[in-house]
Amino acid sequence: MSKYLGIDLGTANVLIDVKGEGIVLNEPSVVAINTNNNDVVAVGKDAYMMVGRTPANIKAIRPLKDGVIADFDITEKMLQYFIDKLNMRSRFSKPTIMICAPTNVTPVEQKSIIEAAEQAGGGKVYLQLEPKVAAVGAGLDIFKPQGNMVIDIGGGTSDIAVISMGDIVTSRSLRFAGDKMTSAIQAYVKQNHALIIGERTAEQIKMEIGCVMDADENKTFSASGIDIVTGLPKEITINEVEVQKALADGVDQIVEAAKNVLEQTPPELSGDIIDRGIMLTGGGSLLRNLDKLLSDKLQVPVLLTDSPLDSVALGTGVLLENIEKHKKY
Numbered sequence: 001m002s003k004y005l006g007i008d009l010g011t012a013n014v015l016i017d018v019k020g021e022g023i024v025l026n027e028p029s030v031v032a033i034n035t036n037n038n039d040v041v042a043v044g045k046d047a048y049m050m051v052g053r054t055p056a057n058i059k060a061i062r063p064l065k066d067g068v069i070a071d072f073d074i075t076e077k078m079l080q081y082f083i084d085k086l087n088m089r090s091r092f093s094k095p096t097i098m099i100c101a102p103t104n105v106t107p108v109e110q111k112s113i114i115e116a117a118e119q120a121g122g123g124k125v126y127l128q129l130e131p132k133v134a135a136v137g138a139g140l141d142i143f144k145p146q147g148n149m150v151i152d153i154g155g156g157t158s159d160i161a162v163i164s165m166g167d168i169v170t171s172r173s174l175r176f177a178g179d180k181m182t183s184a185i186q187a188y189v190k191q192n193h194a195l196i197i198g199e200r201t202a203e204q205i206k207m208e209i210g211c212v213m214d215a216d217e218n219k220t221f222s223a224s225g226i227d228i229v230t231g232l233p234k235e236i237t238i239n240e241v242e243v244q245k246a247l248a249d250g251v252d253q254i255v256e257a258a259k260n261v262l263e264q265t266p267p268e269l270s271g272d273i274i275d276r277g278i279m280l281t282g283g284g285s286l287l288r289n290l291d292k293l294l295s296d297k298l299q300v301p302v303l304l305t306d307s308p309l310d311s312v313a314l315g316t317g318v319l320l321e322n323i324e325k326h327k328k329y
């Protein structure tokens with residue numbers, strides 16, 4: 001029996017959707033390498049546990065960064081590892097695969113991603129752009145002649161796109177997204193609390209008390225790190241108002257980019273967007289009140305999708321189910 005696999009090859013997470021089974025794999029895009037011999041020590045969840053905690057000869061690497069493939073060989077190994085984990089060769093006769101890669105992947109990299117999937121046992125392999133598939137996964141019918149706008153805030157990129165009849169009409173891709181939000185929190189804590197915190201701690205702060213509007217100073221998080229002055233371990237308490245301050249500049253960039261896309265959108269499609277609203281998706285959209293803030297600044301309703309972290313993988317499922325129908329697009 002032929003099978004269909006959808007893969008969200010994200011900067012932060014890799015998700016795999018199997019038609020008829022749903023999302024069967026969801027792991028961080030991290031690989032731990034032994035620097036003495038370049039052997040892969042761990043991939044995914046196991047490698048993520050090692051971030052900031054490795055000895056000198058082990059490096060935990062994120063092979064995709066800022067929406068581009070920073071280390072292609074390791075990306076290829078990671079992709080093969082995840083596909084192999086599904087035991088595809090023994091379970092399926094060559095499955096049809098749809099891979100969604102970051103928007104800034106070069107044509108050469110696109111070809112190599114397709115080859116990696118073929119080598120891992122794939123039959124026909126399609127590559128798709130993330131914002132389009134995220135829109136489908138968020139429930140939009142992008143194939144009708146009507147304007148659909150999506151803001152997808154991932155780990156490496158924030159992609160803003162207006163889509164009609166299955167294609168992108170106007171778009172912007174920003175290299176400010178979840179990863180840079182985490183770095184902004186690290187920089188804020190260093191400057192205002194004289195404390196160096198690790199990437200995982202900063203990410204936890206973001207997930208627990210990340211907020212962009214109407215922050216509440218009673219919502220707090222205790223974070224540990226290294227005191228800049230004494231060099232000794234120290235714990236501080238940070239509140240939501242501080243996190244809002246740390247994220248403000250970056251969030252402004254997203255607002256400006258979205259305004260820019262709206263300005264370039266043809267009037268008929270703009271009318272549709274005003275009626276139907278903007279769909280907000282991607283893990284970064286889980287920051288508290290981001291939908292409210294965008295709606296306020298853009299003067300258009302903004303809807304947060306139900307499972308922002310799963311939209312791309314779910315979108316591949318929908319597209320693969322209707323692959324014959326959508327082939328013309």
Ligand SMILES: Nc1ncnc2c1ncn2[C@@H]1O[C@H](COP(=O)(O)OP(=O)(O)OP(=O)(O)O)[C@@H](O)[C@H]1O
Nearest residue numbers: 010011012013154155156157178207282283284286
């Ligand atoms: N509750 C939360 N609050 C804020 N940010 C969150 C939350 N949960 C996850 N994130 C962030 O979402 C980002 C990952 O989102 P997602 O999985 O959509 O990205 P991706 O598809 O891997 O990346 P890209 O689209 O750039 O390739 C990470 O930066 C993560 O820290």
